[in-house]
Amino acid sequence: MVKAALRRLAYVVFVVWAAVTLSFIASNVLPSDPARMVAGPQARPEDVARIKKDLGLDRPATVRYGLFLSRLLHVSSLPDTDAAHKTCGTLGPLHVDLGKSYQQRRPVLTILGERLPRTLALAVVAVFLQVLFGVSAGAFSAKRRGSAADTATVTASLLGVSAPTFILGLFLQWLLAYRLNLLPLDGFGKTFAEHATCIVLPALTLGLFGAAYYTRVVRDEMRAELLRDYVRTARAKGASELGVVRHALANVALPLVTLIALDLGGLVGGAIVTESLFRWPGLGSLSVTAILDRDGPLVQGCVIITSAAIVVSNMVADGLYGILDPRTRRR
Amino acid sequence: MRSSRSADRSLSPEAGTTRKLLGALLLGGFLTLGCDASLVAPIPAAHDGEATPVRGGVLHLSSFADIRAFDPANISDGLVVELLELVFAGLVNYDDDGKVVPDLAESFRMSNDGRSYTFTLRQGVRFHSGEELTAADVKRSVERALHPDTPNPMSSFFSMIEGYKEFQSKASEELSGVRVEGKYLLSFHLTEPDATFLPLLAMHTLRPVCPSAGARYSDTWHPCGAGPFMLPDKGWDRGREINLVRHPAYFRPGLPHLDGVTMTFFVNFMTEKYKLSRGEIDILREFQQPDLVRFQSDPRWLPFGQYEADKQVNGEMMNTEMPPFDNVELRRAVASAIDREHYRLLKATALRSATQPIPPAVPFHEKDWDCQKYDVNAALEHMKKAGYPYDPATKTGGYPDPIPYTLYQQGLSSYTAQVLEQDLAKIGIRIQMRVVNYPTYLALLGRRKTTAFAPAGWNQDFPDPSDFTDTLFHSRAINDEDSSNYAFYASKTADDLMDRAKHELSPGRRATLYHDIQKKICDDAPWAFTHYYRFYDVHQPYVKNYRTHPVWTHDVKFSYLDRAGEGARTALSRVGLSPAAILPRWP
Numbered sequence: 001m002v003k004a005a006l007r008r009l010a011y012v013v014f015v016v017w018a019a020v021t022l023s024f025i026a027s028n029v030l031p032s033d034p035a036r037m038v039a040g041p042q043a044r045p046e047d048v049a050r051i052k053k054d055l056g057l058d059r060p061a062t063v064r065y066g067l068f069l070s071r072l073l074h075v076s077s078l079p080d081t082d083a084a085h086k087t088c089g090t091l092g093p094l095h096v097d098l099g100k101s102y103q104q105r106r107p108v109l110t111i112l113g114e115r116l117p118r119t120l121a122l123a124v125v126a127v128f129l130q131v132l133f134g135v136s137a138g139a140f141s142a143k144r145r146g147s148a149a150d151t152a153t154v155t156a157s158l159l160g161v162s163a164p165t166f167i168l169g170l171f172l173q174w175l176l177a178y179r180l181n182l183l184p185l186d187g188f189g190k191t192f193a194e195h196a197t198c199i200v201l202p203a204l205t206l207g208l209f210g211a212a213y214y215t216r217v218v219r220d221e222m223r224a225e226l227l228r229d230y231v232r233t234a235r236a237k238g239a240s241e242l243g244v245v246r247h248a249l250a251n252v253a254l255p256l257v258t259l260i261a262l263d264l265g266g267l268v269g270g271a272i273v274t275e276s277l278f279r280w281p282g283l284g285s286l287s288v289t290a291i292l293d294r295d296g297p298l299v300q301g302c303v304i305i306t307s308a309a310i311v312v313s314n315m316v317a318d319g320l321y322g323i324l325d326p327r328t329r330r331r
Numbered sequence: 332m333r334s335s336r337s338a339d340r341s342l343s344p345e346a347g348t349t350r351k352l353l354g355a356l357l358l359g360g361f362l363t364l365g366c367d368a369s370l371v372a373p374i375p376a377a378h379d380g381e382a383t384p385v386r387g388g389v390l391h392l393s394s395f396a397d398i399r400a401f402d403p404a405n406i407s408d409g410l411v412v413e414l415l416e417l418v419f420a421g422l423v424n425y426d427d428d429g430k431v432v433p434d435l436a437e438s439f440r441m442s443n444d445g446r447s448y449t450f451t452l453r454q455g456v457r458f459h460s461g462e463e464l465t466a467a468d469v470k471r472s473v474e475r476a477l478h479p480d481t482p483n484p485m486s487s488f489f490s491m492i493e494g495y496k497e498f499q500s501k502a503s504e505e506l507s508g509v510r511v512e513g514k515y516l517l518s519f520h521l522t523e524p525d526a527t528f529l530p531l532l533a534m535h536t537l538r539p540v541c542p543s544a545g546a547r548y549s550d551t552w553h554p555c556g557a558g559p560f561m562l563p564d565k566g567w568d569r570g571r572e573i574n575l576v577r578h579p580a581y582f583r584p585g586l587p588h589l590d591g592v593t594m595t596f597f598v599n600f601m602t603e604k605y606k607l608s609r610g611e612i613d614i615l616r617e618f619q620q621p622d623l624v625r626f627q628s629d630p631r632w633l634p635f636g637q638y639e640a641d642k643q644v645n646g647e648m649m650n651t652e653m654p655p656f657d658n659v660e661l662r663r664a665v666a667s668a669i670d671r672e673h674y675r676l677l678k679a680t681a682l683r684s685a686t687q688p689i690p691p692a693v694p695f696h697e698k699d700w701d702c703q704k705y706d707v708n709a710a711l712e713h714m715k716k717a718g719y720p721y722d723p724a725t726k727t728g729g730y731p732d733p734i735p736y737t738l739y740q741q742g743l744s745s746y747t748a749q750v751l752e753q754d755l756a757k758i759g760i761r762i763q764m765r766v767v768n769y770p771t772y773l774a775l776l777g778r779r780k781t782t783a784f785a786p787a788g789w790n791q792d793f794p795d796p797s798d799f800t801d802t803l804f805h806s807r808a809i810n811d812e813d814s815s816n817y818a819f820y821a822s823k824t825a826d827d828l829m830d831r832a833k834h835e836l837s838p839g840r841r842a843t844l845y846h847d848i849q850k851k852i853c854d855d856a857p858w859a860f861t862h863y864y865r866f867y868d869v870h871q872p873y874v875k876n877y878r879t880h881p882v883w884t885h886d887v888k889f890s891y892l893d894r895a896g897e898g899a900r901t902a903l904s905r906v907g908l909s910p911a912a913i914l915p916r917w918p
Contacts, residue, residue, distance in 0.1 A: 030770070030771060031771050031774045031775060031778075032768075032770035032771045032773065032774045033770070033773075033774050033812075033813070036770070036773055036774065036777075036813060037770055037773075038399075038407055038482070038484075039407055039484035040406075040407040040408065040484050041773055042789065042790065042792060042802075042815065043407075043484035043485070043813075044487045044488075044802075044808075044813075044815060045777075045810040045812065045813040045814065045815070046486075046487045047483070047484045047485065047486055047487050048484075048813045049813075050479065050482075050486070051482050051484065054480070054482050103399045104399065104400075104569065105400065105405075105482070105550040106550065114569075170601060173601075173602070173605075174605075177605070178605045178608075178609075181609075185602050185605050185606060185609075185611070186598065186599075186602050187571070187595075188571060276597070276599070277599060277602075279571070279595075279597050279598060279599075279602075281570050281571055285570075285597065286570070289397070292768075292769070292770070293770075294770050
């Protein structure tokens with residue numbers, strides 16, 4: 001058990017390290033200059049050179065990479081108020097240091113700390129809506145196979161998977177916020193109530209988009225399940241239709257968990273288009289800006305969060321398989 | 332673990348086609364719904380015309396962009412300039428006509444040799460923190476901004492100040508060219524007469540900052556100056572919005588009229604239009620092209636729309652150090668072959684044909700002078716002189732190889748490139764487009780012997796022609812990396828003219844010199860100047876005393892709101908502060 005857990009932890013560390021290293025290499029191979037992006041396109045060479053030095057970009061990439069890795073996780077007795085540890089997050093003597101954003105000139109950890117909870121909130125609500133709409137519609141459609149309702153659901157789900165989120169998002173914004181004035185156009189709000197109303201449009205956009213896939217998956221899986229022997233037996237024994245659906249749904253849960261894990265992991269990395277469209281201040285919009293600005297430390301911070309989220313959510317899904325289907329435990 | 336979703340994506344071709352069809356239908360339906368949107372009527376003002384200014388209310392602005400820093404010593408984006416103008420007052424500023432006038436200074440005078448400027452400060456000017464502004468604060472702010480440890484992208488603009496080199500190299504702890512002569516008296520001393528000094532001083536970089544800023548730059552300092560608005564604690568929510576509130580002790584009595592100014596960031600164009608319609612923002616400056624046409628053709632909105640000054644020149648850069656453009660005749664051929672009208676028509680609402688390096692809003696631009704112009708016969712003649720004669724009838728001859736043309740995807744360049752390709756085909760030049768992303772484009776453009784041909788542009792940093800001519804065409808601006816002289820153009824004649832113009836203080840003689848400089852540049856054609864870009868904005872009728880500014884673009888410092896029922900929205904309540912809450916802390 002402990003051995004397996006350690007193996008998985010090593011796997012997480014390896015994947016995150018590989019992702020960060022690749023992003024570091026990519027940002028150093030590209031013929032662009034982060035100092036130029038900080039100074040602006042019209043800054044003079046001598047000013048760019050001074051900023052380059054200030055950011056430590058005058059040192060070789062290998063030195064910077066070594067420094068980054070050595071600072072990423074280190075042990076120190078000094079507090080984060082110390083000049084050398086101002087950009088660190090501390091857990092007792094254990095320090096995590098992602099450096100300082102070139103553009104914002106603030107610790108990357110602080111920036112990620114602001115953005116991550118917002119992205120998590122959006123991801124959780126969006127996935128909840130995906131599951132709610134997708135499972136309901138899929139189960140409903142499977143149960144009424146061949147009916148007009150089934151056709152309507154399939155058509156709607158096809159529309160859903162065909163529409164990019166920016167089209168769906170713009171449409172929902174136009175309809176619910178602009179025309180009907182039911183919701184704010186965009187933003188994040190300042191109070192909990194405002195956050196709750198502001199999250200509706202981006203979550204609904206992601207939720208409806210994702211629900212279309214869920215509907216198709218649940219419908220197909222449910223249709224297969226409803227034709228199985230155990231369903232026929234249950235019905236013969238007088239089980240109610242609701243009970244039958246409940247049994248069948250339990251068996252559909254396995255692919256559903258896979259989908260949820262992938263979506264949650266992906267969304268923690270940020271729903272780039274949706275966040276930008278609705279000005280939801282999460283990791284997605286931050287990543288895009290960081291990449292466009294060649295803000296290396298911030299890009300690496302985003303990559304760590306994204307890769308870790310995907311790996312961890314997959315591990316959780318693997319764990320859940322064992323609970324949902326004991327037969328998979330032996331594998 | 333294979334995802335069901337990825338399995339779903341590998342649908343049969345038929346299913347894929349159906350999906351695309353449905354997507355197209357949805358898109359079409361959406362566009363139909365979205366595009367039917369005729370403009371909502373403007374929200375009327377309470378009074379017609381410029382009524383007596385009304386005190387109160389918050390002006391709401393927005394942008395698709397964001398600001399990166401909020402410190403006069405670290406200006407690296409264009410948007411923040413509008414906000415700095417509200418929070419930081421300078422010794423001098425630009426009036427509505429773009430003329431340098433005293434601001435925090437009561438007066439200033441230049442010495443006879445043009446090397447010294449003495450400023451007498453207004454007495455009783457208060458910073459937002461309550462301290463009185465003195466000459467020592469000005470010197471401290473200048474040294475803070477120009478210190479080598481400050482990440483100031485504009486430091487080198489001030490290299491004409493005496494002692495700058497020593498200060499930058501840390502050989503000296505103070506900037507000897509800035510001297511405190513008395514509590515309210517300060518002088519600047521230059522190494523030589525420099526016509527750009529005052530225009531540069533009127534920009535934001537050296538504007539006085541509160542004593543809390545200290546003598547050296549810090550990333551964690553809370554912005555604080557002596558301008559008409561101040562930034563309260565928690566007034567800046569990074570990446571989202573900034574809320575400025577009225578400075579109750581601003582040195583101009585009765586001003587500003589507004590209680591606050593709010594700017595929201597990262598708002599997309601469509602949402603900005605919706606927000607204007609709902610009165611959630613008061614001025615709209617960013618448009619999708621169809622919307623801009625609608626605003627300009629709607630008689631209800633037309634009186635409230637205006638063009639901003641043309642402060643940007645664009646062109647096709649030809650690297651004079653690289654073949655084939657080391658051949659001046661070939662450059663001249665390109666400059667003559669481009670029909671500027673084709674460029675203008677790509678976005679007629681924003682572009683004007685360029686005729687010379689200095690854009691219309693910048694001093695010494697010469698109206699009605701076609702320094703470079705479209706003349707295909709002349710272009711063919713230049714091709715012949717270059718050794719590549721081309722016969723348009725038989726389409727034979729011309730330059731034998733396609734010329735690599737480096738461009739980036741954002742902006743207009745992917746469209747202008749197609750116009751260029753067609754225009755040059757008429758004289759037997761073919762181009763090979765190489766599309767890169769913007770940061771890469773910037774790096775390649777400034778690197779020596781790397782980019783032969785590319786679109787290029789320059790925005791005004793400060794309103795002086797040298798910002799265009801010297802930066803883009805002086806041999807001093809050539810560097811192996813990060814060269815701003817993208818064409819690597821070097822001409823002793825042009826250099827001499829530019830040096831003379833920079834140090835010449837007589838406007839009349841400068842005008843003659845800049846005429847000669849432009850003529851020389853147009854003739855040598857390191858760029859083919861193609862278009863000037865100008866922005867348009869509309870404001871709600873209730874925003875009064877608002878106009879575009881020749882330098883600051885949008886100047887809302889002394890605007891006021893004349894909206895019936897206005898007063899409910901205040902920046903103060905949004906950030907939980909009031910001037911009364913701040914005042915008792917003052918000495």
